[in-house]
Amino acid sequence: MLRIIFLLSLLFALSNASVQDFCVANLKRAETPAGYPCIRPIHVKASDFVFSLGTPGNTTNIISAAVTPGFVAQFPALNGLGISTARLDLAPKGVIPMHTHPGASEVLFVLDGSITAGFISSANSVYVQTLKPGQVMVFPQGLLHFQINAGKTPAAAFVTFSSASPGLQILDFALFANTLSTELVSATTFLPPATVKTLKGSHRFISLAKTKSKHSP
């Protein structure tokens, strides 16, 4: 009997103090530098802590590859926990092009197939390895890296990041798929203007496609 009294009083006394175990993101509220405001613990369900990366992404595209992110924006329970996830799928000849994550280190675990992965350090050294299923590779924060299917069968990997919101800057997009002028790209990369124009060419369709979709009824 006394035990119950104790338990009840202690539970009530502490109920507010333990919210910070987790902070499932309320994505409708404005983000802060530390992440999103939390939804109230009473509205959190066990299933909020589960996310599915079981379905391979669609690799029927120019890079024969797909990235399926499980960052805080897709998996709100990660908010404030300093970790996030993604799935990579690479058809034969598939490539996850050169990119960086400005805010996180990455660990990659090969699920299927064979993947050649590499990164380049600030000191301009190259670290490339070909990985088999069950092998893990780590990519330090903010450095350029890539993954390529090294075999003749589909490859897949599960990746995690040391931040709930690691960011993703794909080099090809950053240089050729936005409003940065050919002149500036060429001047800052030493690429010939003609090459820049060609690469920007295919990307120009994007804004076109976007614009069209705006105007289509």
Next chain:
Amino acid sequence: MLRIIFLLSLLFALSNASVQDFCVANLKRAETPAGYPCIRPIHVKASDFVFSLGTPGNTTNIISAAVTPGFVAQFPALNGLGISTARLDLAPKGVIPMHTHPGASEVLFVLDGSITAGFISSANSVYVQTLKPGQVMVFPQGLLHFQINAGKTPAAAFVTFSSASPGLQILDFALFANTLSTELVSATTFLPPATVKTLKGSHRFISLAKTKSKHSP
């Protein structure tokens, strides 16, 4: 005269920049991973920085002990300052049962009486000491620990944590006082199902008591 002009202009120029000295929590607003939104400095009073832990907690209960927390939820001025407080009271034979603070290290200062305290490390080593008034013991973050009255008189301690919201997971509650099934508890702890059922028994009264209090007029 010129001094005043300087002072006034500088004070106005900087008045917004200095808010982050402190950030007294607005507990009515949704928490973020870094804590609560701040109330405006103009509404902060000197007394907001003071909290009372002078009254011993009620130890007339099954554990003959009481924890009185001064976490951010009770003491909003701690918000964002990376520190919080509590008071422990232990009647003779009193026990603060095995527990962890998932988000903070703890420092305990014995006020009165004699306390046997200990923690267990990840490497499964045991660190137990019996403390007198004026002695301090530190408990590293996230490890199981406990405090027991080691004397025949009441004991008390002032404790602080390296987080404004350290959390508190009491082992006995976590295993026996919620919806976790006897089967799962037994399977994951190697405790005999009969023992688990007995311990869950007393806790079953809690939900009962809660339910009752809802229905009582």
Next chain:
Amino acid sequence: MLRIIFLLSLLFALSNASVQDFCVANLKRAETPAGYPCIRPIHVKASDFVFSLGTPGNTTNIISAAVTPGFVAQFPALNGLGISTARLDLAPKGVIPMHTHPGASEVLFVLDGSITAGFISSANSVYVQTLKPGQVMVFPQGLLHFQINAGKTPAAAFVTFSSASPGLQILDFALFANTLSTELVSATTFLPPATVKTLKGSHRFISLAKTKSKHSP
């Protein structure tokens, strides 16, 4: 020609500044609160960034399960990168017993089979889910959690942590497999002394085995 002069001079000027991209641990040196001292970048090889978790752990044991860690102590390239890895293997009826990681949140990705996993919050709520291959579950830092094989076939999972050195405190070990006396365990957990003694019994063989191995030629 001038380009080369530029490149050379810039490379030399900056070569020291970029060490902190990564800091592969020198495990022979004393650790610090932020991790191990780094080995010199010139001694770092691409293969240092790769670790193998492809081989299932040996599950021929009392829990029918195995944990294969890839923490900084096994995978030194993780030092300072805020992330680490492990592999879980669960034979049918296998159990990863109730445990905490004092220093990290955890993400679990199911590779094979079906796993029932759960954690208990500071507010004493229970979050349990049964997961299929490709599903991910996140366990917030420092909270008690467990994994059980939910199917009739072997199950496996790849897990990552938000720290290079997450720690691992297994409840069963912490309570029953060390020098903590039956009296203290019973007093702080409310378990009957007889139950504690029985559970400590099997563990007593450990120190025996350890002692023997010291004396064996």
Next chain:
Amino acid sequence: MLRIIFLLSLLFALSNASVQDFCVANLKRAETPAGYPCIRPIHVKASDFVFSLGTPGNTTNIISAAVTPGFVAQFPALNGLGISTARLDLAPKGVIPMHTHPGASEVLFVLDGSITAGFISSANSVYVQTLKPGQVMVFPQGLLHFQINAGKTPAAAFVTFSSASPGLQILDFALFANTLSTELVSATTFLPPATVKTLKGSHRFISLAKTKSKHSP
């Protein structure tokens, strides 16, 4: 063609995940311990990342000096980026009086003239240097420091801080320009009460000036 499909789908998939590249402060919303809530990226303009410190501050005042801050409150794009700026201007004989930044280290770059700068450590050592244009001095977090024009011409400096909201506590203000009683100031600083009263005297005009401006039509 396929490339475009890929690009579009990837862009849409990731658009929410990349907000945390930056978090331009919404100064109208309540601050949190980690900074202000972000304005939506769609409303962020290139010019938001630019701030002007090109105009010398007005040094026609008692200290013959001016501080022009570019903290998060003036330059909202700094929110969450862990860095901020200011400009110092010192007429001949100008002095930035003894002060601290409670939340940041400081780097000072001399633009014009000659500046004698110094700080005092916790161990009570004094580090004073006279700097010329192009020289940089670093002041560790939270320590008392000052800058004085060491020449006969105007001096200026650009300073940055290791926090978006470094705070600024000017010793003279803290002791003499607020409601702290002469008795308390004298008791805690060992300054003679008469000296304290004299120094508080000139500051008393501040509240007067403030009060007046409230009442003036």
Next chain:
Amino acid sequence: MLRIIFLLSLLFALSNASVQDFCVANLKRAETPAGYPCIRPIHVKASDFVFSLGTPGNTTNIISAAVTPGFVAQFPALNGLGISTARLDLAPKGVIPMHTHPGASEVLFVLDGSITAGFISSANSVYVQTLKPGQVMVFPQGLLHFQINAGKTPAAAFVTFSSASPGLQILDFALFANTLSTELVSATTFLPPATVKTLKGSHRFISLAKTKSKHSP
């Protein structure tokens, strides 16, 4: 039997991974920005986690007060745990003079007597309170603050800090007890040179005393 095999193998596999539970400082080794290198866990004793602040400091001095620190330098188990301790003793009329902790917030718990404590914010607001035994006050990081015995009996307090190495800058020492010239002190504080000289006078004996003690046989 199988249980033992499991336990032994798991214990050995993980023994290195769990060092970071704690990192007791090896004070003989060079510090790093994150603290001291750790001593090996095998050399850590339970008593290393205990420190005594039970003996009042000697208050027979000019300020009728004493500070007894339990920082990482005195209490090495605090290394890396983000928390530290101290004891304050104030005889009647005792004063802990105006000071800052550049690297930590502080929580003060009054043990005996009555203490008037206060701090001054960056925005130049004053927060002063008179505290009784059992009351707690928090002082935000880096701000000037003080404690004075408010009663006619001895007063004492237990304080903790949100850093293992909070630092301590005493205003009176910083201005008057080192090599900073009267000219610089006066110019940067607006104190009359005569006052500065008087206050420096008593401090000049320090170097004298120090010098003497070097030469005395």
Next chain:
Amino acid sequence: MLRIIFLLSLLFALSNASVQDFCVANLKRAETPAGYPCIRPIHVKASDFVFSLGTPGNTTNIISAAVTPGFVAQFPALNGLGISTARLDLAPKGVIPMHTHPGASEVLFVLDGSITAGFISSANSVYVQTLKPGQVMVFPQGLLHFQINAGKTPAAAFVTFSSASPGLQILDFALFANTLSTELVSATTFLPPATVKTLKGSHRFISLAKTKSKHSP
């Protein structure tokens, strides 16, 4: 007299506790994830806190530009203080090519001339501005950015970073000036192999030059 006794005893009691005000790097010792070990405070001189960026870098090179870093490797007093510096010089038509700092945000202050600077976000938006002397621009951590002389006269800037060791990855070097094969560069960037070969061509001289210098007497 009593004052002196107090001062001496307090100074000695605290002398070890205050080291962490600063931690001037001992560059001869192995780095840790948090920076270098500190040199002993007794060996630290006031001039250690000063660094010179007053001399323009040599812009007689292919990019007509120069970066002069003042990172922890060049300016050891920055160790652990979370801030560092550099100077940019751009002759007419000078370019600081596209690059990232994996570990820091950057603030740029224009000293002379006119600079067009820009960065690209994870969401692939472009933020470009042309800056005049006295203007400041901030570049969020880890994102591709560049600076170009926008005028006909030399330009210069003082830059600071939110880390003592921000790193620097120059895109042109990372892609073309190391052992990364033409095949991998082309596959991961979509650049035509011929273009890659041409750009790698000029860089091939680097290793040649390096090799030569090794063999030259």
